[in-house]
Amino acid sequence: MDGEKRNYLAGTPSGALERRSATIALGPLEVLVRITHSGVCGTDAHDRTANCGLGHEGVGLVERIGSAVTAVEAGARQVLTTAQSCGHCAECIAGYRHYCHRSVGQKYGAEEHGTFCDYAVRHQDYVNPIPDTLESKHAAPLVCAGITVYEALLAANTQSRDRVGVFGLGGLGHLAVMYARAMGCAVSVFSGSADKKEDASQLGADEFHVVNKTSKPPAVNNVNVLLLCGGDITDIGLFLPLLARRARIVPVVIQTKPLTIPYMEFILPGHRLISSLGATRENEQEALRFAARHSLQPWIQEYPFTEAGLTSAFAALDDGAIRYRAVLSKELGNAFSV
Structure with missing residues (x-):
């Protein structure tokens, strides 16, 4: 072209x-x-x-x-x-x-x-x-991070009845919380450290849990859609105690390290792993309109x-x-x- x-x-x-x-x-x-x-x-x-x-x-x-x-x-x-x-x-x-x-x-x-x-x-x-009510400075992060998490939620067929889990409260994760909350979902944030609990609450999350390699993950068993927004995720097994049956897991980070999946523990509950990066042009535009409609500001x-x-x-x-x-x-x- x-x-x-x-x-x-x-x-x-x-x-x-x-x-x-x-x-x-x-x-x-x-x-x-x-x-x-x-x-x-x-x-x-x-x-x-x-x-x-x-x-x-x-x-x-x-x-x-x-x-x-x-x-x-x-x-x-x-x-x-x-x-x-x-x-x-x-x-x-x-x-x-x-x-x-x-x-x-x-x-x-x-x-x-x-x-x-x-x-x-x-x-x-x-x-x-860009919708008229969306400021340019707020539109910029939506071009990449916003459309990525919006497309991921759609790829997982997220419904308002779902609980969305967001692992990693950073550039991608904080927008995932915003979009999921605006879709009517309950939202749980899982972070490697406790210092973002207040931010998660201000963003609209109703649960916050610390999950890392040295702490035992909480057995909440209620997450229907899990977006992996943190870096260097190598073991899906770390997140299995968080999931409801037939959960959908969507990694949205770029990494070069391989991902390990415990086979039977993943297959028996009917979980699904969904790849999603970027967005269709339709969803690029809808992500902007959705943000404007719900007054989402990165x-x-x-x-x-x-x-x-x-x-x-x-x-x-x-x-x-x-x-x-x-x-x-x-x-x-x-x-x-x-």
């Missing part, structure tokens, strides 16, 4: 791009977006040495559109999505373009676009409108859209000090433009 030829836009954040904005060539179906905010995700921290454009939670204003664009108007606020796909395979036709065999998003550490920049070019099918820490601001955000991520998503904002400053 045309967007695959525009990698330099993401890889070179520079004031020169802003000065040249009027002369940046667009394909017939491409749009030029002036970035105003970008979330800083843990994946960005992992990819700092991957030789790719960083940033995939971009929000901005459409400055110009290609000659054949019909889905987007100039001046509209949009969020930018990252995956490229063929558009013709069975997965793409069904709406699951993030599972396309040609999707760049399938290559861990190889996001093809970035949003730590002034401008980005996207095909019109890879931007999504807990964010804002940083200036500068080199120093990005450095500070990365340092806080490395230290585990973000509660719970970092967002670069040009309203606080921008050194990438002149």
